Amino acid sequence: xxxxxxxxxxxxxxxxxxxxxxxxxxxxxxxxxxxxxxxxxxxxxxxxxxxxxxxxxxxxxxxxxxxxxxxxxxxxxxxxxxxxxxxxxxxxxxxxxxxxxxxxxxxxxxxxxxxxxxxxxxxxxxxxxxxxxxxxxxxxxxxxxxxxxxxxxxxxxxxxxxxxxxxxxxxxxxxxxxxxxxxxxxxxxxxxxxxxxxxxxxxxxxxxxxxxxxxxxxxxxxxxxxxxxxxxxxxxxxxxxxxxxxxxxxxxxxxxxxxxxxxxxxxxxxxxxxxxxxxxxxxxxxxxxxxxxxxxxxxxxxxxxxxxxxxxxxxxxxxxxxxxxxxxxxxxxxxxxxxxxxxxx
Numbered sequence: 001x002x003x004x005x006x007x008x009x010x011x012x013x014x015x016x017x018x019x020x021x022x023x024x025x026x027x028x029x030x031x032x033x034x035x036x037x038x039x040x041x042x043x044x045x046x047x048x049x050x051x052x053x054x055x056x057x058x059x060x061x062x063x064x065x066x067x068x069x070x071x072x073x074x075x076x077x078x079x080x081x082x083x084x085x086x087x088x089x090x091x092x093x094x095x096x097x098x099x100x101x102x103x104x105x106x107x108x109x110x111x112x113x114x115x116x117x118x119x120x121x122x123x124x125x126x127x128x129x130x131x132x133x134x135x136x137x138x139x140x141x142x143x144x145x146x147x148x149x150x151x152x153x154x155x156x157x158x159x160x161x162x163x164x165x166x167x168x169x170x171x172x173x174x175x176x177x178x179x180x181x182x183x184x185x186x187x188x189x190x191x192x193x194x195x196x197x198x199x200x201x202x203x204x205x206x207x208x209x210x211x212x213x214x215x216x217x218x219x220x221x222x223x224x225x226x227x228x229x230x231x232x233x234x235x236x237x238x239x240x241x242x243x244x245x246x247x248x249x250x251x252x253x254x255x256x257x258x259x260x261x262x263x264x265x266x267x268x269x270x271x272x273x274x275x276x277x278x279x280x281x282x283x284x285x286x287x288x289x290x291x292x293x294x295x296x297x298x299x300x301x302x303x304x305x306x307x308x309x310x311x312x313x314x315x316x317x318x319x320x321x322x323x324x325x326x327x328x329x330x331x332x333x334x335x336x337x338x339x340x341x342x343x344x345x
Contacts, residue, residue, distance in 0.1 A: 020085030031324030091117035102334035126330035132314035137187035143286030177228030180235035237264035
């Protein structure tokens with residue numbers, strides 16, 4: 001009988017839940033290949049859409065061993081990382097994953113992550129700033145054109161065998177009001193200037209001198225609404241920014257104004273916007289973000305003067321590559337005990 005010590009089982013690969021649909025559609029894409037090469041086991045979102053808090057809790061609970069302090073090599077232990085898309089990461093979600101070390105946002109915004117709960121639990125949160133700025137800016141400008149020229153309605157009419165007419169608007173010569181003048185807002189401003197638009201910007205986080213240096217006229221929010229023919233939203237959703245564009249401010253806009261929201265749905269009071277459209281006091285609305293997503297009960301979806309896209313601002317091949325690379329870099333650093341390059345909490 002041999003006295004040689006028994007070989008220890010190899011340590012299980014740390015498991016990371018991957019929820020963004022653009023990553024899950026390509027399991028052999030560069031971000032997931034990099035995770036596997038680093039010894040991480042990616043577990044893909046089985047639902048093919050962003051997850052609500054209850055769904056995340058159910059999924060994470062099913063992946064958590066009954067004795068997380070002593071996982072076996074067979075089950076791989078609990079989830080140690082969450083690479084999150086537009087999912088609701090609440091305190092209850094964090095409680096469902098006791099081994100969780102890091103939530104790596106696939107994108108910029110962290111408003112859907114309970115940062116205070118993460119801080120209390122010692123869970124790190126990272127994001128990918130600037131990774132989707134060009135993609136979102138281009139969609140914002142695209143929505144301006146689509147609304148101003150009624151492109152979807154005209155396209156539908158021709159496809160149906162008709163030859164529709166309409167009275168579109170030119171963007172050149174109009175005033176664009178940017179609510180938020182960060183990486184996305186500045187790119188929209190540059191494009192608008194090239195179209196011959198005057199650009200106003202409101203951003204309490206930047207000084208007037210900084211805004212002016214980047215090519216916009218700094219103004220207060222109410223003045224921006226009174227002077228703008230197009231308003232485009234580019235701020236995070238906070239208690240202070242919820243319904244930033246409400247009935248009062250919408251009434252300040254000219255009768256042929258356009259509102260664009262590629263940021264977060266709660267920034268715009270959707271009911272007030274619907275009433276303004278019905279009253280003919282707005283030319284149209286372009287939306288990529290909604291108060292509830294998917295927007296099954298939105299009062300704006302389906303209106304003849306509303307152009308809608310499915311929160312797709314960041315969904316370009318180039319942005320997906322940048323967001324994936326940055327999110328994975330952050331995640332691997334935090335799992336290794338190093339600060340991620342873009343740690344938020």
